[in-house]
Amino acid sequence: MKLRIEDNSLRLRLSEAEVHQFAETGRVAAVVPLGPAATDALTYALERVETEHFRVSYGAGAITVKVPATLANQWTTTDQNGLSATLLLTDTQSLKVLIEKDLDCRH
Template sequence: MKIRIKGNSLRYRLTKTDVERFSSEGYLEEKTIFGTGELVYALQLYDEGRLSASFDDNKITLFMPKQMAGDWAATDRVGFEETNGPLYLLIEKDFVCLDNVAEDQSDNYPNPLLSKQAS
């Protein structure tokens, strides 16, 4: 799971394994260590409502409704977005990059633009 923050925009990207694990367990968490501190970011399933987020004790939690999560894991839908007050939230499947990058992308979803480039 990756996180991207820019201004009041929060985006989570999940690999195939992340989506499968979240679908079965209802919770994912990653940590980034900063010297003696850490930033935790998590994705948590909850019963109903809309995408929402909280920030408490250096932990960002994005809450995803069960219905939304079930549809996401079982379909080709890329993601969901929501405006929550001043905060824009986006959760999406992580595609293979079109550019050459050093990171391992073997667990990413196939990029739909790759098939268009081959045409």
């Protein structure tokens, strides 16, 4: 899974195997080690949740994008390539979230 953070946007791109894992388990995650200790890492994950809205949580070295189950199920079982949402964080600040299938990815 690839993570791209740019300005006020967060983008996840999943390989075919990761899309299948997400469809089966409701979660896929990756870990980037940033130092020698196990706590010196960034974990980023995609989770299927029983809510109506996209959410993003951050804490303890982890970013988790939470996708409503109905949207996640439709995305994993059709040719639909992506999901997107714009989350209003404050009155003047938003975060655009994009989740895409990276089906040409072979690594």
